[in-house]
Amino acid sequence: MKNIIIASTSTLHNQGFLEYLLPTLSNHFRAGSTIVFIPYARPGGISHDDYTAKVREALKPIQVEVKGLHEFDDPKEAIQQAAGIFTGGGNTFLLVKQLYAHDLVQTITSVVLNGTPYLGCSAGSNICGLTMETTNDMPITYPPSFKTFGFVPFNINPHYLDPLAGSTHMGETRETRINEFHTLNSQPVVGLREGSWLTVYGDRILLQGTLAARIFEQNKAAYEVDPDTDLSTLK
Structure with missing residues (x-):
């Protein structure tokens, strides 16, 4: 059963790294467990070690240990044995290139679909x-x-x-660019504002946080959905 948190950002204004999400993450990841952090996106060119250290410090208050995926000799085995997985922000092109280079896309997809908590x-x-x-x-x-995990439809x-x-x-605004995307692609797009996240549990996809999300569907006018909206029927 899927157990996923999909957050727009790791940091809100005037808050520490992951601070706003800690109450949610304390239930998402088991206290005392060790999760695997995937640092491949490298925001600002930060090193894998420094990025992992930043996450390790941020999750100390909820008693979760962190080990960077780059620290393992066998990344696939590390993913398969992980008590939880966190993929951080940065550059998506670099992140996806590295996931394919290490042949991890299918491995991560498989374990998350089988219930490993993912952030x-x-x-x-x-x-x-x-x-x-x-x-x-x-x-x-x-x-x-450009194909990715497909945890949501x-x-x-x-x-x-x-x-x-x-x-x-x-x-161009973000809306203009997403409308451009829809001239060639049919799947919906969820615009997640800062401080908002999706909680995926099983087949349910729930918008959480304090802000509405903007939904784009091909050949339709964009519209807003409020927090606590179930998006599982959006396909």
Whole structure:
């Protein structure tokens, strides 16, 4: 049974790394367990060791130990034995390239579908959708495929931003870009605002946090859904 948290971000303004999610994570990950952190997205080019150390410190208050996937001799075995998995944010193109390079996409998919608790933030949440094609990241490297885990039957746009009222910016908004995506692709897209997350338990997909999410479906006007909305029928 799937047990997944798909969060838009790891950090909110004026809060520490993962701080706003700790009450939720204390129930998601078992106290005293050791989870595997996947640091491949490397935000700002941070090293795998430094990124893992940051996560390790953040999860100390809920008594969860952290070991970076790069620390294992056999990454596949580490995933298969993990008490939980966390994929952090950064660059989605780099993250997906590394997951394919280590032949981990199917292994992670299999264990999560069989109940291993999973947390994804930012890039780590983007890959929970059908493809990574609605990422906001620059293509700094080229993965062999845009196909990702498909834990939910739609795509995700983390860090979704609304147009600023009165702005003189004349470029594309997030909504414009997602509408562009829908000229060539049919799957829905969920725009997750900062501080919002999806809880996936079994076949149920629940929007949580304090903000609405923006839903995009091909050939339909975008619309808002409130927290506690069940999105399991969105396909």
